Structures are given as structure tokens and as C-alpha cells.
Amino acid sequence: MPCRHRFYDLLIPDREIEYLFVGTFNPEWNYNNAQQADYFYGRVRNNFWCILPKVFGDESLKYEELIFKLDYINQNRIGITDIVRNVINANEENIIDRNNLTTGFSDIVLNQYNLEFNTPNILELIDKNKSTLKGVFLTRSTLNGINQIANEWDKIVFHCNKYSINTDRLLTPSRGGCLSKVEIWRNKILNNN
Numbered sequence: 001m002p003c004r005h006r007f008y009d010l011l012i013p014d015r016e017i018e019y020l021f022v023g024t025f026n027p028e029w030n031y032n033n034a035q036q037a038d039y040f041y042g043r044v045r046n047n048f049w050c051i052l053p054k055v056f057g058d059e060s061l062k063y064e065e066l067i068f069k070l071d072y073i074n075q076n077r078i079g080i081t082d083i084v085r086n087v088i089n090a091n092e093e094n095i096i097d098r099n100n101l102t103t104g105f106s107d108i109v110l111n112q113y114n115l116e117f118n119t120p121n122i123l124e125l126i127d128k129n130k131s132t133l134k135g136v137f138l139t140r141s142t143l144n145g146i147n148q149i150a151n152e153w154d155k156i157v158f159h160c161n162k163y164s165i166n167t168d169r170l171l172t173p174s175r176g177g178c179l180s181k182v183e184i185w186r187n188k189i190l191n192n193n
Helices: 048-055 066-075 095-102 108-112 119-128 147-162 179-190
Strands: 019-023 078-082 084-087 115-117 135-138 166-169
Touching (some): 048 179, 095 108
Antiparallel strands (some): 084 115
8 A cells, every 4th residue: 555645635735825845755654653743844853843933033833732833834824745745656564665664754765666746736836826925945955865856846946936936945854953943944934035
């Protein structure tokens, strides 16, 4: 059975947005005693919910309940999505596939799979919000070794360029401290508008 995205039905925000943050993939499979995310970027080791609010001058939401995170992104017209919708040729019964997709959550392993991309939906979302969208940001600064994802990101950047929408790649929120990344993110997100 393929491995769908954990938030497959939530991959496209259904409201007007000004900022869109794009990640890669969160598997729906639960293995290896991994702490499962309650929402995008919801694992404890991920600092997205610390960094993002601080970029906009607000307090960290890292340890807050999901309802507060959802309220924050709704009020601030922020959308969150991922590029990969489904790992088509993964098999949950295959221990290698389970380990590849549920241990360490490395994007590099995705390159060896047949992936269903969310890119067409992201492009549609950009079209729908072209008059309000200030920026689209990939929460990963390097794309080395993940050619499929790099190609999809290039499509998103090309599409945004048609509307003069700012795009950039941000330092990953999943490694390192929150405070050290806030200013870097802020410069890329707010100083290009």
C-alpha cells in the first residue's frame, strides 16, 4: 500500500493567504516509536512553530496546542503545504520502505521512489491568491540529492515569477535552534516585499 501524506486532506488551504510555506513530506505510517506530528511541522524536534511567529514579532507557539497554531495561521493569512502527496511505490509491509519513510524523515530517500506531487494544486493555489500572495517559501535551503523535489520547486518558482511573487528557500526548521534562524527567515520573508 502506498504511503500517503499524514495530512493528505489538508494539503491545500481553502482560504485567502499572503504567505505560503512549503515543506516536503510527512508520512502517514506510524513506526519506530517516532513522535507523530499533530499538524505540519508538529514534531518536537522541529522549530517551525517557534521561528514562524517570531519572524512576525509574536511569541513562539512551539509547545502550544494545535488550536492555537491553526488560529494563528488563519489570522495571519499563512498557508502551509508540502510538495509530496503520496509515495506511490512504497510498501508498508516492506521493512526497508518503513525505515526509509519513518526513521529520520530524510528527504534524500524520497528520490528513490515514485512520487505523487502536490505541485499542480500548489500552482492553482498561487493562481487563486496571486493578488494577495507576498511570498512562497520552501522550508529547506538545499536540494542536493533530491532531484525530484528540486524539479517541482523549480516549477513553483517559475510560476511565482509570472506574478512577481517572492520565492526563497529557508534554512530547515528541523535542525538547530529557533533564535539563530529567526533573523535569517525574517530577512528572506519580510525584506523582499
